[in-house]
Amino acid sequence: MPVDRDDSIITPAEMSAIDRDAALSGIDSFRLMTSAGTAVSAAALRLYPQALRFVVLCGPGNNGGDGYIAAAALHASGAQVAVHALGDPAHLKGDAARACAGWGHAGEPLAKYRPRPGDIVIDALFGAGLSRAVPDEVAAVMRAVGSEQLPVIAVDLPSGVDGRTGQVLGESFHASHTVTFMARKPGHLLLPGRTLCGSLEVFDIGIPQRILAAHTSGLSENGPHLWAGQAHALDPSAHKFKRGHLAVFSGGPLATGAARLSAAAGLKAGAGLVTLASASAALDANAAHLTAVMLKEIGDAGALARWLADKRIGAFVLGPGFGDLETARQYALLLNDRALVLDADGITAFKDDPSLLFEAYAQGETHLVMTPHDGEFARLFPDIDADPTLSKVDRAIAAAKRSHAVIVYKGADTVIASPDGRAAINTNAPPWLATAGSGDTLAGIIGAHLAQGMPAFEAAAAGVWRHGRAGAKAGEGLTAEDLAAAIEPLPA
Known part of the structure; x- marks a missing residue:
């Protein structure tokens, strides 16, 4: 079945299967992560060229890996960048660990982040695959960022929003812009997730259409x-x-x-x-x-x-x-x-x-x-x-x-x-x-x-x-x- 990424909607489980089959087909998964992270950095520079500081919040999985790639690209462009990590980055595995090593700069624990005027927050904590309430320390950061009304760029989906249902899992970021990859997820369109994504950008990171088609259930945007x-x-x-x-x-x-x-x-x-x-x-x-x-x-x-x-x-x-x-x-x-x-x-x-x-x-x-x-x-x-x-x-x-x-x-x-x-x-x-x-x-x-x-x-x-x-x-x-x-x- 042909897949039109402008209309098709892919669940987080389907996206995981797509990522897996892409890797099994010989596609370099780290190259895909690099494409995703670079797309996030490009969106940040395009939308906020006058930012005083980009603050990248990196989670313990591949969403965090995208964040480290984005941080490195932003730093290479001459922007001021701060990275705050949830958990110990030493425990990262696979592509996320490689991305963290490529960042190559000291970071701070997430709990030590104190929002300040001029910050642009890049939310690379959880993405679309979250299925449980966010930890208390993450919820505290979400509230602090919200109270300062700082712009948030979400990687894949605002953290705290269930990518399958669109429901908020305890607390969530309210993004001004979201960058997702290959196709939208249900949480981008179902409420209240739709209202929390801000403007939405879908970026093609290079997975072939045939792999998407093999895992698409027939859910789409009405049109x-x-x-x-x-x-x-x-x-x-x-x-x-x-x-x-x-x-x-x-x-x-x-x-x-x-x-x-x-x-x-x-x-x-x-x-x-x-x-x-x-x-x-x-x-x-x-x-x-x-x-x-x-x-x-x-x-x-x-x-x-x-x-x-x-x-x-x-x-x-x-x-x-x-x-x-x-x-x-x-x-x-x-x-x-x-x-x-x-x-x-x-x-x-x-x-x-x-x-x-x-x-x-x-x-x-x-x-x-x-x-x-x-x-x-x-x-x-x-x-x-x-x-x-x-x-x-x-x-x-x-x-x-x-x-x-x-x-x-x-x-x-x-x-x-x-x-x-x-x-x-x-x-x-x-x-x-x-x-x-x-x-x-x-x-x-x-x-x-x-x-x-x-x-x-x-x-x-x-x-x-x-x-x-x-x-x-x-x-x-x-x-x-x-x-x-x-x-x-x-x-x-």
């Missing part, structure tokens, strides 16, 4: 590369049904707005026809607000079963503002052979027995997309949610495999996961998307993609991405009503 070829240009002879018919189920008479938001978004996202399915009690409320969206009375499971004879309806959205959990269960089970976006109350309807839903959608190609936020995710997957060893990506993939559905695990770092193990982390959502009705709009966009025939994973990934773009275009202070108008064409 148009994931649905390339699925966003078909419109046929000039296409009619509205050929562009896709989306059906959205409305809630009761006092809760119709959420479904209308979904329907409007589906229409703007490209569905040729959108119908709002409404119980009789809500028909008047919906009719008073609808123009381009059609209205259909669907009051019970029998009426839905009869409507399903129309095979031109390409996809359904169930859950936004729906309210009636028993009816939501009946509808979702009736739709088990159709493309469905299950959101909000549609998800909550199965909290007491999720297996009913999972078994109903277990056959054939994946055609169910679920869009839970944290609380809804915990209702359907309580054991997965409670496992502290799992990252957000791990949880989303485990849920997708169990449910036979594409999972859109919502949040500022939304993860889209497929039962086949593919996953993507979305990064383009502005913080002001966290507003009432935003998720209803997202469900409508995904529904439009399904109605147009896109596969479930691609439909969901494209929907999340377009939703983020619309939020950025609408700008801070948006309401959910603004989002549909801001939906841009889907890039092919």
